[in-house]
Amino acid sequence: MFKKLPGDEARNLVTTTPDTAIVFRPAVMKTPAVVTLVIWLWRLTLGTIRILWRHPIAVAIPATLTAVQRFYGWGVLLILLDIAATALAFWTFLDRPSFLRLVGWRLLAFARWLWIYRRHWQPVMIVSGLGRHLRGRDYLPRLVRVSCDGWADRVHVRMLGGQTVKDWTDRIDHLAHGFGSRSCRITIAKAGRLVLTFPRRDPLAALIPALPVPAVASVGPVEIGRQEDGRPLLLKVHGTHVLVAGATGAGKGSFIWSTIRGLLPAMKAGLVEIWALDPKRMELSFGRALFGPRYAADPAGCADLLEAAVTRMQERADRFAGHQRSHTPTPDDPFVLVVVDEVAFLTAYQSDKALRQRITAALATLTTQGRAVGIGVLAALQDPRKDVITIRNLFPDKIALRLDESEQVDMVLGDGARDRGALADHISPIPALGAGVGYVRLETSPDPVRVRAAYVSDTDIKDMVAQFAGGGEGR
Structure with a gap:
């Protein structure tokens, strides 16, 4: 007489008997604690490896500082910080492009991944319609990684199965405003993978004066x-x-x-x-x-x-x-x-x-x-x-x-x-x-x-x- 229905279907049930409430008892399957523990440990291990692989500098800095303080005390830690700050200042002064390429942009990418994209990923995906909430569970496109350069963030995304590029291009305004950028551009990295470009500033805001006449005769480019x-x-x-x-x-x-x-x-x-x-x-x-x-x-x-x-x-x-x-x-x-x-x-x-x-x-x-x-x-x-x-x-x-x-x-x-x-x-x-x-x-x-x-x-x-x-x- 009673049919077991998924949790999201309960609100759609209607009774034709007056003054009779619908009693819904969801099916419950008990999962052994050891299975839950194994799944949790597996996800924790994969997440840790992923963070270490994609953000080695952002992980190495606090880990090194913590280890120095733990084994050598605050005095040694302060001396180390002073030496590191001086070395980074000299590196930045002598070769700023290499510092930004090897350290600066990677740290910025980690910070923006953690504070901007990872923190707002679920609400932006759900509200924009790129994610789905089914049977009490969120199905979201996967945030693969974030890379930065001098003017923009590039967010690498793995689409949900069945999504198309048009599903994303129709929502570029949702994505731009959801992540606090003035615009969003979408390119295809490979099958099922997209790159979302979010500009942080506008390098073209200022008028560019006439370029010097080339010294060498050429038909281009x-x-x-x-x-x-x-x-x-x-x-x-x-x-x-x-x-x-x-x-x-x-x-x-x-x-x-x-x-x-x-x-x-x-x-x-x-x-x-x-x-x-x-x-x-x-x-x-x-x-x-x-x-x-x-x-x-x-x-x-x-x-x-x-x-x-x-x-x-x-x-x-x-x-x-x-x-x-x-x-x-x-x-x-x-x-x-x-x-x-x-x-x-x-x-x-x-x-x-x-x-x-x-x-x-x-x-x-x-x-x-x-x-x-x-x-x-x-x-x-x-x-x-x-x-x-x-x-x-x-x-x-x-x-x-x-x-x-x-x-x-x-x-x-x-x-x-x-x-x-x-x-x-x-x-x-x-x-x-x-x-x-x-x-x-x-x-x-x-x-x-x-x-x-x-x-x-x-x-x-x-x-x-x-x-x-x-x-x-x-x-």
Whole structure:
């Protein structure tokens, strides 16, 4: 008559007999004390070994201090602490990077694992829906380890069986605020394992001044700024095409001019030609002397310049056919970078239908066939919708600056980019804080990287013109 039910099902029982209470007696199985003791000791041993293996320095320091005090007394302990403090101070002064790598970041990782992540793991997982409470027991993703560097914590997690990456990317706001960070980014380490990146500070908050002009002529990758982890931002332009999208004032000019600045020595050496299309007549016209005759502003001139680039591309393809499969820049066959400041003005907002078709056809031809023969396209636009630029998928590398809507992030960087942490719609509209800040998604990696391009001022451009004008006058 009575059916044994799990504890969580008792609250769902309803009686149809008035004034009759439901009597629920859960099934109880007595576990021998020795079994409980063995399980407890086994878990304690595994936990101790895990802590010793993952946090050797954090465990060794208090263990050593305790042993010295126990066997030699407080006097010896104080002398030892004084010697250790002096040695660490000298180490930090003489070689700070090695101290941080071997000691500092490991101690910080242990402290944040203990005080931030381990302490809040259960409530954050349960409230966010990534953990489950079933039959009186919590089933939680496993917190594997925490590592730190100068700007962020990286939390390695083992997902529950049956979970997907989308279950986590849908909850990045829960994770960020739950662990006291301004954002969270998710990458896949391997099957069933994720790495959650929680920034502790923003290395890109300050404006980056124009970088020095390279001393060596090279076609790239070109250093144009800095990544969020402090490493240089290297933009590949030779052998690819790059699309830069961002609202007005987002800093598209920083990416364009920083790229041109990094290519100046190669332009002077005859290894690079920059063909500039400036339909707004504002951004690129300031350094027009750098481009020589390869500058166009009116739509008809832009169409002619693009078709000339297609002709150059086809001529090279005819010569390379059967002889070489990739391009090596030489003075006879320089790398050609076609820079388009506002491509949407030419492909969508151009009232002359014939010109619009010519421009779209030329851009499509260059972006589909130009990489192998040394023709690259760097295009910038404000509106990334498909009806504005139909060829946006032909750009392997994409950069999203500040955007107006969250849906536009995936339009620029591809599906799922915002779920992985590319919050381009959250970038500050204040120029000092957000100009030049964006997310880069490369052809070789699905994970967006937060970056900031250096700001090339009007004075910097004037200096570039004064020093390098005429470098675009080659062939």
